[in-house]
Amino acid sequence: MISYLQIENLTKSYGDRMLFADVTFGINEGDKVGLIAKNGTGKTTLLSIIAGKEDYDSGRIVFNNDIRVGYLEQVPSFQSSKSVIDTCIEGDEPLAIAVRNYEHALHNGNSDAMTAAIQEMDNCKAWDYEDRFKQILSMLKITDINQPIEQLSGGQIKRVALAKILINEPNLLILDEPTNHLDIDMIEWLENYLSRNRMAILMVTHDRYFLDKVCNKIVEIDNEKVYSYNGKYNYFLEKRIERLDAQNAELARAKNLYRTELEWMRRQPQARGSKARYRINAFHELQDKVSTKVNNKTLDINIKSSYIGSKIFVAHNVSKSFGENVIVKDFSYTFARYEKLGIVGNNGAGKSSFIKLLLNEYQPDNGFFEIGETVRFGYYSQEGITFNESKKVIDSVREIAEHIHFDEKTSYSASQFLNLFLFSAKDQQKLIAKLSGGEKRRLYLATVLMRQPNFLILDEPTNDLDIVTLEVLEDYISKFKGCVIIISHDRFFMDRTVDHIFVFEGNGVIKDFPGNYSEYREWKQENDKLKDAEKPKEQQKAKASNAEKNRNSNKLTFKERKEFEELTKDLDLLNNEKQEIETIFSNGSNTADLDRLAKRYNELKSIIDEKEYRWLELSEKE
Numbered sequence: 001m002i003s004y005l006q007i008e009n010l011t012k013s014y015g016d017r018m019l020f021a022d023v024t025f026g027i028n029e030g031d032k033v034g035l036i037a038k039n040g041t042g043k044t045t046l047l048s049i050i051a052g053k054e055d056y057d058s059g060r061i062v063f064n065n066d067i068r069v070g071y072l073e074q075v076p077s078f079q080s081s082k083s084v085i086d087t088c089i090e091g092d093e094p095l096a097i098a099v100r101n102y103e104h105a106l107h108n109g110n111s112d113a114m115t116a117a118i119q120e121m122d123n124c125k126a127w128d129y130e131d132r133f134k135q136i137l138s139m140l141k142i143t144d145i146n147q148p149i150e151q152l153s154g155g156q157i158k159r160v161a162l163a164k165i166l167i168n169e170p171n172l173l174i175l176d177e178p179t180n181h182l183d184i185d186m187i188e189w190l191e192n193y194l195s196r197n198r199m200a201i202l203m204v205t206h207d208r209y210f211l212d213k214v215c216n217k218i219v220e221i222d223n224e225k226v227y228s229y230n231g232k233y234n235y236f237l238e239k240r241i242e243r244l245d246a247q248n249a250e251l252a253r254a255k256n257l258y259r260t261e262l263e264w265m266r267r268q269p270q271a272r273g274s275k276a277r278y279r280i281n282a283f284h285e286l287q288d289k290v291s292t293k294v295n296n297k298t299l300d301i302n303i304k305s306s307y308i309g310s311k312i313f314v315a316h317n318v319s320k321s322f323g324e325n326v327i328v329k330d331f332s333y334t335f336a337r338y339e340k341l342g343i344v345g346n347n348g349a350g351k352s353s354f355i356k357l358l359l360n361e362y363q364p365d366n367g368f369f370e371i372g373e374t375v376r377f378g379y380y381s382q383e384g385i386t387f388n389e390s391k392k393v394i395d396s397v398r399e400i401a402e403h404i405h406f407d408e409k410t411s412y413s414a415s416q417f418l419n420l421f422l423f424s425a426k427d428q429q430k431l432i433a434k435l436s437g438g439e440k441r442r443l444y445l446a447t448v449l450m451r452q453p454n455f456l457i458l459d460e461p462t463n464d465l466d467i468v469t470l471e472v473l474e475d476y477i478s479k480f481k482g483c484v485i486i487i488s489h490d491r492f493f494m495d496r497t498v499d500h501i502f503v504f505e506g507n508g509v510i511k512d513f514p515g516n517y518s519e520y521r522e523w524k525q526e527n528d529k530l531k532d533a534e535k536p537k538e539q540q541k542a543k544a545s546n547a548e549k550n551r552n553s554n555k556l557t558f559k560e561r562k563e564f565e566e567l568t569k570d571l572d573l574l575n576n577e578k579q580e581i582e583t584i585f586s587n588g589s590n591t592a593d594l595d596r597l598a599k600r601y602n603e604l605k606s607i608i609d610e611k612e613y614r615w616l617e618l619s620e621k622e
Contacts, residue, residue, distance in 0.1 A: 002029040004067050004172045004200050005050070010059035012045060014434075019045055021224045023059070027172065032194070032201040034211045034233065037221035039438025039466040043204045044074055046221075047176050050202070063172075068093075070170035074177045074437065074464075076161035080150035084142060084160055087149055088133055093168045098124040106598060114598060129167070136163045140186065155181040155347045162190070175203035179210055180463050183347045184489050184517075206462050206470060208233055208492040301420060301449060301472060304406045305482040308454035310337050311372035312483055313358065318367035319508070320350075320357055327353045329508030331367070340477070340484040342494045344517060345504025351487045352382060352459055354504070358485075359457070375483075378453025382460040382487075385444055389433035393423055393443060396432060397450070404450050421446040437464040445473075454482035462490040491517050564618040567611055574611070578604045 003026060010023040019042030027033055037043050048054040050061060051071035063069065078087045089096045098120045105113035121127055137145060140159040149157065158181045165173065173194075179187045187210060194201060194214045205211055211218075211233045218229040218236035227243065229236040312335040320327040327350035335341075343351050356362045358369055359379060387396055397414045404412045412420070418428050421442055432440065441464045448456075456477070462470055474496040477484055488494050494501070494517040501520055503511045513520045581601045 002064065004028060004031075004064050005202075006060075006062045007050070008060040008062070010046075010049070010061065011057045012042060012049065013057055018224055020221055020226070023221070023226045025219050025226055025228055027200050027202055029171075029200060030198065031217055032215045033203070033217045033219055034215035034236075035202060035204045035219050035221070036236070036467060038468055039442060039464075040436045041221055041224075043221070044176055044436070047071070047174055047202070047204060048073075051174050067171035068168060069172045069174065070165035070168060071174045072161055072165055072176060072178055074180065076157055078149045078157065078160070080148065082149055083146045084137070084149065084152075085133070085145040087160060088137075088145075088164045088167070089129075091164070094124050095126050095129050095168055098126040099129050102126075118598070133163065133167045136166055139189065153181075153347060155183065155186070158182060159186065166193075170199060172200045172202070175201065175205070177205055177464070178203060179205055179207045179489065181347075182489060184344060184491065185346060187489055187491075206465060206467055207490055208467065301445075301476045303420075303449050303476075304410065304452070305454040305480060306376055306452045307374060308337065308376075308482050309372050309374035312337060312339070312375060312455065313372060314370040316367050316370065318357065318364045318369065320353065320362065320364050321508075322353075325350070326508035328357070328364075328510060331508075331510060333512075335483065338481070338483060340497060340499045341486070342498035342501040342517065343485065343487045343504065344489075344494070344501055344520075346506065349504035349506050350508075351504055355379075355457055355459060355485065355487065375455050376451075376453050378448045378451060378456045380445060380448045380456070380458045380461055382463070385447070387432045387440065387443070389431065391432055392428065393430055393432060393435070394418065394428040396443070397447065400447060400450060404452075406452060417450060418446065438466055438469070441465055442469060456480065456482065456484045458484070459487045460489070461486065462488055462493050491521075560618055564615070567615045567618070571608065571611055571615060574604055574608050578608065 005027040007026065008024050011021045012019045023046070025033075035043055035046065045054060049056045051069070053071075082090075089099050098117070101113075102117040102121050105117040134145060137143075137160075140163050142156060142159055142163065149160070152160065158178075162178070178190060182190065187207065191210050191213050201214065203215070215232060216230075218231070218233060220227045220229070220236070220240065227240075229239050231239070314335070315331050315333045318331045319329050325348075343354070345351050353362060357364055359377060360369075394415060397418055402414055404414070404417050406412075415425065415428060419425075423443070423446075427439075432443070435443065445461070445465075461473065465473070470490075470493060474493060477486075477497045484497070486494065486498055498516055500512060500514045501517060503513055503520065505511060513523070515523075578601065581597050581604070584597060
């Protein structure tokens with residue numbers, strides 16, 4: 001099996017904070033590796049180091065010389081004024097360089113540069129590069145290739161970044177949270193694409209369904225150490241529990257032995273004989289072992305909500321549009337006490353706008369929302385809040401409240417409350433600017449829940465949170481004594497938390513489905529199959545009807561026959577001319593008018609395609 005990447009004893013720290021130490025693992029041909037670790041332990045940093053974007057303290061990273069590597073950053077950044085297509089052909093990939101050189105030579109009319117550019121295009125097999133790129137963009141639902149990047153949504157920018165990487169057909173793909181900002185249809189398309197493809201993958205993702213379907217190997221970073229599991233995500237969960245149980249049992253045995261050896265050490269005189277020296281050395285090793293802290297602490301959000309009455313909200317014939325984009329139309333609904341609702345739909349269908357209507361951030365064009373008097377919203381938005389990054393973590397919470405009172409028996413100081421969200425006393429003194437993306441989202445979640453809401457609205461809560469935190473949040477929502485609305489593209493999270501879903505189908509259409517996302521998806525697939533089964537019958541009827549109408553009109557007219565004969569002659573001449581130019585290109589002839597020939601070659605391809613299409617239409621009538 002071919003080795004693509006070997007990482008040996010990789011170590012990275014920031015000042016006195018160790019992210020990981022002596023990380024060692026390899027990726028071979030066909031490996032699809034999921035990287036799992038808690039927030040703040042360096043997942044994104046590790047991927048950035050491997051991709052050559054960041055330095056490391058010590059160790060080795062060895063790539064196979066013959067492989068192509070693609071790297072998808074968590075938040076892709078492009079020049080906003082450039083178009084989609086210009087963005088896609090920039091970069092240092094051989095294909096992109098070849099296309100740029102060819103376009104430059106064509107523009108300048110330099111025959112020497114044109115000869116070199118044509119040879120480069122041949123070597124890279126780049127003549128169909130733009131066509132392939134348009135095809136991938138189309139599959140990723142990017143249709144306007146001349147649209148400026150600044151006009152795209154976050155999800156569209158992510159898809160452009162994906163297309164830019166996939167067109168170069170990398171052998172090894174490094175992905176940092178590839179499902180963030182993608183809608184569910186796009187996630188499932190990417191899931192299937194990566195599962196079928198032969199490329200090796202190293203990725204960080206919180207999407208457990210995606211992880212389980214795509215990856216065949218899991219690498220876990222825990223307490224600065226690396227553990228590898230040769231299996232899917234469910235296999236990893238099983239083996240991780242076995243590892244932790246064995247680790248805890250070994251630590252317990254070591255502690256028992258340590259107590260015995262400590263008593264022996266205290267009994268012995270200072271001047272021990274040489275025969276006991278090995279036992280003394282073993283004692284100190286044992287002391288180091290039992291002193292090692294196993295940090296298995298997880299988020300503790302056992303936080304009570306405030307009382308909520310029986311009246312939650314009622315939507316009365318609500319309508320809202322932004323220009324031609326209809327968000328909701330004549331929408332009426334009565335929300336029940338303790339209801340847990342999920343919202344799904346394509347990006348741009350109006351999911352977040354619906355929430356802002358409910359929260360009175362947008363005003364309806366028609367209708368209104370009637371909100372219960374006891375309702376206290378807690379809104380965790382997709383954008384998050386803007387923290388003052390120069391402040392310390394503890395100060396950002398104290399600005400909201402010095403003490404958090406939940407009832408007569410339950411009260412926390414700001415520091416104690418942060419501890420529930422895994423911010424140690426040391427972490428609380430950090431500047432917010434030093435936190436990872438996941439840590440900032442965890443801090444944001446703390447600021448939402450400390451206000452003791454009884455109606456939680458979570459818009460994409462899974463972005464940037466680690467899997468351990470998501471599991472705790474899922475458990476919290478299932479026990480939450482209040483109401484919940486969740487917008488999420490994380491199918492696993494939705495399945496664990498909601499009772500029913502609103503499906504935003506676009507143009508203001510909202511359908512209520514009584515079940516979780518997987519149940520909805522299963523119903524939709526069955527429904528689509530039934531519709532597809534009906535199509536052939538309808539098509540056959542239409543075909544029979546058309547055949548009857550066209551029975552006597554399916555022969556070539558005199559005019560069409562003449563056109564058919566002319567097309568046959570034209571295509572012979574055009575193909576001969578095209579073949580002659582290709583011969584000149586392949587021989588590398590140093591003619592002064594190569595730029596003219598290149599332009600003529602592109603013209604011929606377009607003319608031939610158009611005439612061949614018409615020739616085929618007429619030939620069916622022959």
